[in-house]
Amino acid sequence: EQVKSSVCLTEQHICDALDILRGAIMIVYSMNLPPHDPIRQELENRECLDGTQDKKWILDPGMTQLWFAGKEMQCGKKLLDYVGRNEKTKVIVKVQKRGQGAPGREPMLTEEEQKKIMLAEFKRREELQKLDEDDDDAYLDSSWADGSQLKRSFQGLTNITWKPH
Template identity: 50%
Template sequence: MVKLHIKHGDESHFLYETTTDMPMDALLEDVVAIYNGRLKVHRICGEMEQLEKHGITLPPNMQGLTDEQVEDLKLKDEWEEKCIPQGGAKFNKDTIGCRNGHAPNDKMKEMLKKTMQEAKDLISKKKVEANALVTQATVKEALDMLRGAVMIVYPMGLPPHDPIRNEFENTEDLSGKQASLEVLDMSNASLWWAGKEMQRGKKLADYLGKNEKTKIVAKLQKRGMGAPAREAPISAEDQKTMMAYYYNKQEEWKRMEKESEDSYLDSPWADGNQLKRQFQGMKDVKWGPR
C-alpha cells in the first residue's frame, strides 16, 4: 500500500493509504473529503466550547444587543425554555451577546470537554508522527461522538439557527468567515508531488510507478495558485537541533581555547631555568619533603 503524507502549505494534516492503481479523481475526492471533515470537526469543537460556557445561540435578531435593547424592542428568545440543558442550567452571561448565558451544569460541561478532546485526538496531526491513518470513517466517528454528546446535554435538540446544528446537518453558511477560505472544493482542489500537479484522469501509478511500498509527501491546495513550495531538506525541528548542537560545540571550543592560552607555561621548553639546571647537573633532581 502506498502512503501519502498530506500537507496543506507547510502544515501536516494526515496520513492516507491507497494503491498505485487508484484513479486520481477518486483519490482527490477522498482526500478533500477527509481534509474538509477535519476542518468541520474543529469548527464544531470551537462552537461547543462556547456552548458549554454560555449555552445555546440567540436568534439572529437578538445577537449583539444589550439587555436594555432587547427589552425596548420587546424581543424574546422562544428557544430559551425549549432548549434547557439536562440537569439544569448554570447562568454565565455571554459578554459578546451571541448566546443566552444558560450554560450546562459542571457535570455536563466536563462530559462535553472530554468528548471534544477525544474527537480532536481521533483526527489529530500527531497521528502523522504515530504513523496512524485518518480516513473518512475516522472523521465520521469523531463527528458521531460530538453529535452524541450534544444530544445527551440537549435531548430536545438545538435551535435551527445554532451553528452546531447547522454543521451536523451540513447546512452551515461559511460565507464571509475565515473558515470559508480554508475549505476546499473538488472543482478547485489539486494535489501536488515533486513539483508537479497530479492530473485528474490519470492513476497514481502514472507518477509513482508500481511500487506499493512507496511513501510520499503530497500537498493539497487550491488550483490556480501555482506550484506549492518545495519541502525543506530537513525539518524545522531537526534544523533547531543541529543549530543547538553546533552552537554548543562552538562554545566548547571557545572555552577550551581560553583555558589552553597559558597551558604552554607548564611545558618543559617554556622553563627559563631549564638550561641553567642542566649545566649544574640538577636537571632531573627531584626534591623530597623537607
C-alpha cells in the same frame, strides 16, 4: 478497522458515519436541535460560513489541484502512476489553488532541530577557540613530554649526573 484491512474511504462510508451521528443526536436530543444550532445546520448541509475563518478551509474542486514531488497530479491518473506499487511508501500531497504553480518546499529540518544543531556548533567553536587561546607550553619541560625519555629509561641512562658527589 478499515485502515488495518486496507479499505479505501468512499462517499458511502462518509454517509454512513453521518447517519450514525444523526442517530446519536436523535437519542441525546429527542426534541430535536433548534434550527440555529450549528450541528443541525451542518447535518442539513445549510451551514452559512460567511464572515468566519472556516470559510477559508472550504476548497472548490474546480479551483484546486494536488501536487506531489513538485509535479501536478492530473485528474484521471491513479496514485500508483506517481508513486509506484510500493504500499508502504509515505506520500505527502499538497493542495494548491489552480494556476498558482507548485507549492513551496518544506524545510529539511524543523526549526527546533535547526536551533539544536546551531547551538552544538556554537559550543564546539567556543571550545576550539579556548584551545587556540590556551598556549600553555609548560608541559614541554616535563619528563613525559621528552621524546628520548623512553629510550633512556630502557637503556638505564635516566639518573646519570656528571658532577662528583
